[in-house]
Amino acid sequence: MDPFQYKQQAAHRRQGLKKKIILSILIVGILPLVIGQIMSFYKGREEILEVNGDNFQALAIETARGLDLTLMEEVAQAERIAAEPEMIRELEARRDALSTLDPEQLIQLSAQAHEAWRHQTPSLVEEITQGPLALILHQYYLRTFQSSGRATAALPRSSTRALFVTDIAGRLVASLNTNVEFLHADQPWWKGAFHSGAGKPYLGAVSFHKDLGTHTIALSIPILDSIRYQAVGILHRVYDVTEFFAPTIESIQFGETGHVMLVDSQGTVIYCPVLETGSRLSLTELPSSMVADQSGWTQTAGDGHDGHTTSIIGFAALQGTNRITTSSTQTSWHTFVWKHPDELFAPIQHLQIWNGIFGLIAISLLIALGAMAAERIVNPIRRLQDAARLIGKGELVEPLNIQTGDEIQELAEEVNRMNQQLVSAMGGLRSEVESKTQEMLDLQESTSKILHNVPTPVILLDSQERVTYLNQAGREALGWNMDTLESLKLFDLLPVKEPIQQKLREELNAQSTGTEEAQNHHMANGHKEKFALKDPLSADLDLESELPKNMLEINDRMFWYDWFFIKARFPEKGAIGLVLRDATEESLVQEQLAYREKISSLGILSSGIGHELNNPLVGVIGLGEAIQEEENLTQAKTLAKEIVQHGQRMANVIRNISGQVRGQAQGQVRDVLVVDEIGKAWELVKESLNPSSITVNTAYQCNSAIRAQPEEIRQIFVNVLTNSVQAMEGKGSLSLSTHCSDELITISIQDSGPGIPKAHVSKIFDPFFTTKRQGEGSGLGLTIARRIISRYHGSIQMTSPEHQGTVCLISFPTQGKVKREEGDHEKMAQS
Incomplete structure (x- = not known):
């Protein structure tokens, strides 16, 4: 910045301090003034309303009394004639x-x-x-x-x-x-x-x-x-x-607009000097106190004379007359006393005008006094400001001489002492700074040597994917032989495929924000991958497994990787680091573990099949031997019927297992309405189990469609509903509901059964696991349901507070989400 611009800004700041002082004095003075005027205005307004309201009430009472006497005299005279x-x-x-x-x-x-x-x-x-x-x-x-x-x-x-x-x-x-x-x-x-x-x-x-x-x-x-x-x-x-x-009411007038009117409780004008007889008051709703058998005054939102400004009305009831009108027409008569709001609030407006005039005079005095006070404060401060600028340049030679007899004078004396101390301390500070600078350079060199000799590849990057540092282990592992790193990009150094590049870019962008969550993302998930037992009924029982989320394959070798963030003051955003660790041998061990896990899953499947088929097979053999020795034809038929039942059970086990293997070829994928399939599944369950004592409550918020095979979706609901009906033993309530969002449709199936014991909750999806009695279930229903749901990218969750029933939540992606994902896959394939 050139000296001329600096002087202009300094002059502007000097004028700004004076303005702030004057403004502060104005605020301190005007605030009580405004508050006082507002309070006096509203207090005066309340007093006027109170005085006028009491007067209006008294006038309404007197008029009502006179009219009441007149009307009662007419009634008495008529009764004398009668x-x-x-x-x-x-x-x-x-x-x-x-x-x-x-x-x-x-x-x-x-x-x-x-x-x-x-x-x-x-x-x-x-x-x-x-x-x-x-x-x-x-x-x-x-x-x-x-x-x-x-x-x-x-x-x-x-x-x-x-x-x-x-x-x-x-x-x-x-x-x-x-x-x-x-x-x-x-x-x-x-x-x-x-x-x-x-x-x-x-x-x-x-x-x-x-x-x-x-x-x-x-x-x-x-x-x-x-x-x-x-x-x-x-x-x-x-x-x-x-x-x-007219003789009674017309004679009662006060001011220019004040008058009395007679109205009934429905707002119909009986007589008014201004309004036409038979017309309705413009008040949208008469306050209940105004049409009761009492007197008083009230403030209304309208004036009753086609105006919408605030007004007050005094009112009184014709007590004697109302006893007759109430029994005759279910209405009562009242006198209203009213004055136009402009005339009513004229004193307040005059008071407000005079308050405004006095306020302007007071503000003018405050501005003059503020200007005088600002001059006495700002001039010494300007001299202090100039002295501080000279001290910053090391040019203050003459001490300040300010004689104000207050804190500003003390501040000037402190500035003089500070200047002397700075002059004496400046010489020693220079040598100290030179020493600290040399220590920082030595520390930076030591850090560089440590990173250079670390046996693990370390890469430092900026937010634009440019490589700013690569240690010796990284050069050897990644095959980089050039000395310079200028214009080197991360993916020029790491030969990975496009999907992996996109994933690493997203993680790099997250790290560039510097948030603690982004910095620790991979440390929290880095080397904690666990292999869970797979579903033995899965159709893809191959020995291939995906790589863990934080593992890369580079030049036929496997590397674990972690991001870290280096905080630094210069530059403000710091640097982003990538650490690679050779995990080739560890990956081979994990593949062996995965292989053994799949073999274990197949063992569970074989054991379950043997158990499920062996029990009915033993029954078939025993019943066959019994038939050989049975002479009674009727008993032989009963035994043969039991043999058929055992055979059907064995066929169901085989069909459930083989159905998963052939599931993809049983039908054609098309749009399936979820609520329709729930209804069809419930009809099938009713036919087979006859749940006559179960109450079904439905709350379907939507009936979205999903892309699937109808038979498989119906099979899911049949399996879950069958479990619920059997758990309730045919008595209880069943709640079916759906909820939709932009991407998911969620189905809730809740029963009032005894619930699932905590010890069994984690096993309910295991093949052949069942809590039912022998012969009531194969233990494959939920396993099959989960497998079908997973095939359509859905999820199933069972929650069961013990002795409080069971809730099954099933979610499927909607058509919109599926189409967006297919479009994303097509774009990625094209790129």
């Missing part, structure tokens, strides 16, 4: 007259009267609007009376839009106006007020009256007979909602 003796006597007389009619006469009479009323027959209209009962209605609700006592025909201007009386059949008997229906027995309000003759007050929900062109509510009061036992008629009054509630 209690008029003259009205009761008239309706009782009509009831008695109707009781003499049969239902058909009553229907015919009602229809004639309804038709006359619809055509406004003068006599009927006069009877209903000016009769004795109509006069009672006029006396209560008309403001002027005629001298004769008959009311005028016109209704006064009030909230009442209709007032009439019906008899026990729902027919109109008295009314103040004519624009009402004649028959009402099928109306909900009439049924609710009549209450099957018992009678009860009914206050209906708000609805739009087409004839009146306005929203109305209706109050229905039963007229009981003279002994107060049975309803003899209904008094029905219809109110204009706007004119009834």
Whole structure:
């Protein structure tokens, strides 16, 4: 780096320290300021919500109380009308007259009267609007009376839009106006007020009256007979909602938007100065506390007036009125007090603006103070920085003179003392460094001589497969006579085949990562290869065996090899070593051991065959001798049947053994659906063993296909299922399930039998090993199953916690994995 660039970077760093100091002061000052403003904002917001909520609640309670008194007064007035003796006597007389009619006469009479009323027959209209009962209605609700006592025909201007009386059949008997229906027995309000003759007050929900062109509510009061036992008629009054509630609710307004509204428990607006009567509140769900018979205030996600901002609503229930509406329409009435959120939270917004102004002023003061403090701190530090740079170059001559009276001054004095000590110590350090350097060179030369004379070939490589060192033993073993190793690659030195080269490359790449697992991979597996007994039923009983994983064949000789990793500081990645050990003689010994192992396996097979065939053969001979002396033909046939059974057992043993040898030629490999073969195998087992008391539970997640011979796959499942059924002795539960991944399909077969003893678990796949009684099994079922599964690159595993049943897990590669492996083999063959 040239001096100009260095000076630019130094100047940038100097400016950076000053910025950091100012920034630190700002952070220290702004953090409490911001926290305080946030706390004051939320605290003020809570106070405003609390104060407004309490006020809204009180206003809602007062309004609800006033409306409740008004409605209860209307109910009381209607009940006074219904209690008029003259009205009761008239309706009782009509009831008695109707009781003499049969239902058909009553229907015919009602229809004639309804038709006359619809055509406004003068006599009927006069009877209903000016009769004795109509006069009672006029006396209560008309403001002027005629001298004769008959009311005028016109209704006064009030909230009442209709007032009439019906008899026990729902027919109109008295009314103040004519624009009402004649028959009402099928109306909900009439049924609710009549209450099957018992009678009860009914206050209906708000609805739009087409004839009146306005929203109305209706109050229905039963007229009981003279002994107060049975309803003899209904008094029905219809109110204009706007004119009834407006005098009470319209007068209650506060601020610019604050008002009261009356709603029911389903969110239907009964009356509101802003919203239309009969509309629904925009609140998606009314809180349960708002529609209960109590008062309070709550914060809502919406404002109920087509807005979605947070708002508060005070609410109160009309206690007296709700006793009637709850029994009438299963709803309750409530007063809601509301103010627009913009007006409600205006004080908070003003507070937030003033807090922001004060915050900007405070930040400006903090920046000014920070700049002043940074200058007093940074200037001495810059002088210390310049002095440290001169000390590094060995050019500091004049001592530092900083008079700040604090830790910076003490630091300057320490720098001066350090400079003096460095000057005195530098002379002795040079000689020490020269001595240590010579010792390192001597150690490197000694190490090279040791490696050169090691009798085992040692090769050092870099991550690019280049050979950086080859000792004398390696040169002799690998036939390398040239002195130079320049541009020498590993596989120019090791003449091995392409698959082995690919394997060594992968191991070299793993070693180049420097991980402990990669470094110790071959040391853990190097010389610990063991020869396990082979399956004597295997079709490939040749005497050839694969080389162990860490053995190479070079120039007709066998070598064990191990990788090791040399850590070094320079270069940072170190080096990778390969050690070879001549194992030609050891390999010959291992081949002899493998040969003896296969001979031992064949011995086990011969012994098992002899044992399995000898027992039934002895039975055949004995039974044959018995037949020779048996005179009873029936007994002779029984003995002959037993001879046949012994012969079939011998045939099964021979078929199981020979079937493995000829297995590859029995059928054609094709796509086999695993679940289908499980089902077919179970049907075969049921036919032969009749497991009528076994419950089968299936959980097939998939039905993938594998490439195999169907008969062999079915034979696997038959053998395993037979073992499970025989272990359960025909009673228990059997669970069959499958699980699939991208590469494997796994079949689980679990029984509830007694399980396999621990001492026998390791022997269950051995030929002719069985825990069954004499004559129940040959001990070849699992051996044959494992051999077939291995042929198709699958696996089988048995787990059996003692006395807890047995689980058999069978896995096969899916078609996708098989096709990928075949493609990889083809690519390798082509290369």
